Amino acid sequence: MKKALIILVGIAAAVAFYCAPSAPKGSRKGPTGASDMAVAAQKTYVAPGDLDEFYLFSSGGHSGQIYVYGVPSMRHLSTIPVYTPYPATGYGFDDETRAMLGGLTWGDVHHPALSETNGEYDGRWLFVNEMNGRVARVDLKDFKTRQIFGPMPNISGNHGSAFVTPNTEYSMLATRFSIPIPKGKYAAIDKYASDYKGIIAAVKIDPKTGTMSQGFEIMTPPFDWDLGDAGKKVSDGWMFWTCYNSERATGKLEVTASQRDRDYIAAVDWRAAEKAIAEGKGDVIGGVKVIDPKKVPGIVYLLPCGKSPHGVDVSPDGKYIVGSGKLQGVTTVFNFEKVQTAIRNKNFTGDEDGIPVLKYEDIKDAEVPVGLGPLHTQFGPDGYAYTSLFVDSAIAKWKLGTWEVVDKVPMSYSIGHLCAAEGDTVSPKGKYLIGLNKLSHGRHLSVGPSQPESSQLVDISEEKMKLLYDAFTEPEPHNAQMIEAKKLHPIEVYPKEENKNPLAIWDVKDAGVTRTGSNVTAKVVLVRSTITPTAIEVNQGDTVKIAMTNIEQTTDELHGFGLLDYNINIVCDPGETKVVTFKADKPGVFPYYCTNFCSALHQEMQGYLIVKGKG
Ligand code: RUQ
Ligand code: CUA
Helix, strand or coil, X not given: CHHHHHHHHHHHHHHHHHHCCCCCCCCCCCCCCHHHHHHHHHHHCCCCCCCCCEEEEEECHHHCEEEEEEECCCEEEEEEECCCCEHHHCECCCHHHHHHHCCCCCCCEEEEEEEEECCEEEEEEEEEEECCCEEEEEECCCCEEEEEECCXXXXXXXXXXXXXXXXXXXXEEEECCCECCCCCCCCCHHHHHHHXXXXXXXXXXXXXXXXXXXXXXXXXXXXXXXEEEECCHHHCCEXXXXXXXXXXXXXXXXXXCCCCCEEEEEEEEHHHHHHHHHCCCCEEECCEEEECCCCCCCCEEEEEEECXXXXXXXXXXXXXXXXXXXXXXXXXXXXXXXXXXXXHCCCEEEEECCEEEECHHHHEEEEECCCCCEEEEEECCCCEEEEEECCCCEEEEEECCCCCEEEEEECCXXXXXXXXXXXXXXXXXXXXXXXXXXXXXXXXXCCCCCCCEEEEEEECCCCCCEEEEEEEECCCCCCEEEEEHHHCXXXXXXXXXXXXXXXXXXXXXXXXXXXXXXXXXEEEEEECCEEECCEEEEECCCEEEEEEEECCCCCCCCEEEEECCCCEEEEECCCCEEEEEEECCCCEEEEEECCCCCCCCHHHCEEEEEEECCC
């Protein structure tokens, strides 16, 4: 009776907590009292002119962008357009970036992955996936998207991506949606369990340039692969992915795919896969080498994990694999060594399409009672782990090895991923943890029905976690990675001598228009405060190529080229050349002008495209 009462009170308290309104509108009284608020303010205050200690690269979800914040100020510093045109930087308007986007003008970005050397962020590149089967590389030298690889063959729903291996050998991915492969093949939906396939894939990364190329794929049963993480240190060479729908169900998955008590984590020996491919053991499907684990054993194993697990995260020492069953109140810790022993001893309970299933009791070290709806885990430098709890709207702090839950901090509300400073590397930095929440529920000035998402900054430098700051962020902060600012050294201008564009010019006397048949090339110089030439005359129907070089070598001296009525909007950074090609199909006189306020005579920086009509 007493126990029941306690539980009831507990539930009521939880509900009350969840529904608790934020501080009254217009009030600046913090929920935790004035002195705590003063401490929090001081801890997040970055004085004018001072710099933040960390960069945060946050996923922009279906906006297709990456947002860059400074931590601890949580100030939004820049937006890196990746899969979506972005007029502010002219991304997706010039020939090169338009070609990189292909025919697609959106992408659903989920998991940014900083490049690593020996399991530590090395500050070279940021890889990021999107659901249309692509992975992009952002160069952290200039914070620009430099490559979009894909859509990859056989891949449908690239969610379990773009995780990198400890020395950035590969960006790893796994499909959320299974389809008959290769793409284009037909199979009726009632053949789902046998004729639809999931795919695990490895995208090769050039260690010097970061350039991505086709690696290999592994065919799997039609499970819905969800999240992944690369093994590190002792488990280096292995990759782990969770799945839901091991039921192989279709239709209303919220019911049909939640029947089993346990789904799986796939453990993939990617070095063995690499070797098998080199030995010619893959079949070419859709133009890529695909391993069928039934024919090539010894590469994939299944670890049972309850229940519809979402995140899987490997501890900094590589010894533990933490699988979060989103429909239960515990997170399961597997022991990598035990997994290896079970594989060696062939302690299997069965198989799924030829992939051996390990015995749960053989490989599990602990079920940690973190709370309801565990999703993702990050790590601190001191043996602590932090798990996000979607249903409880909280973060649980617990200790690796003792499995003791030591603290909880509420989140507002419904936390998804969380991101600790370098918290998925071999040497987490601690200090800060950010909860990436799905809802913000009016803890901000109202902006209409589409409310901002929230990213909450938590202090993890002491025993008790403390909420420091509510930041309201763009949709949708799925995941983020936080790196020490001192590891990045972005350039501020493109050095003239490194500009290899054949159409670049550096002197206004070289500017002008040349013609071959109906192809017109205009070489243009952008420099304060003239666009040279100030008039470009062409004939209707000409193919016009405008190559513009911003010859400035001064920090922050950007120039733009906005051409009215032709939907052209280019921005050139100092020392950069951009090229745009279009058909001059509309006759008339069309002003072009500099779009970036660059000087006292910025308004004067203008000219005319004159298109002489046919008639
Ligand atoms: S998912 S809220 Cu797209 Cu990474 Cu877990
Ligand atoms: Cu150049 Cu404004």
